[in-house]
Amino acid sequence: MVTDGPFVQMTxxxxxxxxxxxxxQLLVQVFGDDTRIDLPLxxxxxxSDT
Known part of the structure; x- marks a missing residue:
C-alpha cells in the first residue's frame, strides 16, 4: 500500500x-487502467494477503 504522495492508500x-x-515499482489501477508507478521504498x- 502506498503511504505517501498522490497515490496514497492505493494497493x-x-x-x-x-x-x-x-x-x-507497483502496478496500480488508475481510472480503470493498470499503471506502473515508481516510488521510494x-x-x-x-x-497482508488475508
Whole structure:
C-alpha cells in the first residue's frame, strides 16, 4: 500500500524492487487502467494477503 504522495492508500502488486536506488515499482489501477508507478521504498508498506 502506498503511504505517501498522490497515490496514497492505493494497493497493487510489486513488479520490481531496486535496493540500490531505494525504489519500488507497483502496478496500480488508475481510472480503470493498470499503471506502473515508481516510488521510494519508504513510501510503501506491505499489506497482508488475508
Amino acid at each position: 497493487g502488486p510489486v513488479l520490481a524492487i531496486d535496493r540500490e536506488r531505494n525504489r519500488v 519508504d513510501a510503501v508498506e506491505k499489506v
